[in-house]
Amino acid sequence: RRLENITERYPDVVEMVKRYVKAREAIIEGEIVAIDPDTGEFRPFQELMHRKRKKDIYEAVKEYPVVVRLFDCLYVDGIDLTVRPLPERREWLEKIVEQVDEFRLADGIVTRDPRELEEFFLKALESGCEGLVVKALHKDSVYQAGVRGWLWIKYKRDYKSEMTDTVDLVVVGAFYGRGRRAGTYGALLVAAYDPETDRFKTVCKVGSGFSDEELIELPKKLEPYKLPYKHPRVDSDMDADVWFEPALVIEVIGAELTLSPIHTCCKGWVKPGVGISIRFPRFVRWRPDKKPEDATTTKELYEMYLKQLKKIEAT
DSSP: OOOOOOGGGOHHHHHHHHHHBOSSSEEEEEEEEEBOTTTOOBOOGGGGHHHHHOSSHHHHHHHSOEEEEEEEEEEETTEEOTTSOHHHHHHHHHHHBOOBTTEEEOOOOOOOOHHHHHHHHHHHHHTTOOEEEEEOOSTTOOOOTTOOSSSEEEEEGGGGOOOOSOEEEEEEEEEEOOGGGTTSEEEEEEEEEETTTTEEEEEEEEOBSOOHHHHHHHHHHHGGGEESSOOTTEEOSSOOSEEEOSOOEEEEEOSEEEEESSOOTTTTTSSTTOEEEEESOEEEEEOTTOOGGGSOBHHHHHHHHHHHHHHHHHO
């Protein structure tokens, strides 16, 4: 999307292209998706970020395996396909790609029936996808680079669900700010309370929703709770720049509850190896009236996540 060359992070994908694309030259579009090597299930997009952080890329290939799902073909051996309709481009894709489990065309259906589309949408969500891309198939369905229009539209979970209530989470860590936030904290690491273990499990990083004044005051406000180490009651797979005693509670709202391999709240409750997080979290206000043990519990967040899924299915 930003024209960043990430070839060196995916030597396995390079080998797939060499092995399974039967053309001398080709430009094809697809998506690299992280998978669970044991179950074959799709993993959250954030998992791909591990490949960026790992110094030993071949170790990362084994630790974070991926598959490729292809959906368009723009050029093959001197033939410009961008002016051809989508069905013809799809035919070319099928023609030049030897399809195997780890490298194949994305699943899809051809339909005019809204109910059939809705069933396919729910099936995509259940398999761990964010949603669908719905594309036109008529004779004018040419490829238009960088153009927003109605030849294809995203149909995502975001458009069918949102958090209908705020949650109260405990500040357990922080990350230093950059740019205009230099000198203060850029985001807070917040956690839910697990009464069964009497521990705090991380949910998300909150960096938006603060006023300029609140951002300036963050270091001073949090200084009395600063620790040189992670508090023993905090469960976190992330390394914060600064750790705090679990003492202060903030109210948070977001677009939706989502699954994350990075956070420990409800880890393994929905799917192995992933916890529950908040997408696009925003700070609402401080809750000085609440003790950390009064924060939203892990069980409450789990129940909210299940209700969100039911809401998606019902609408």
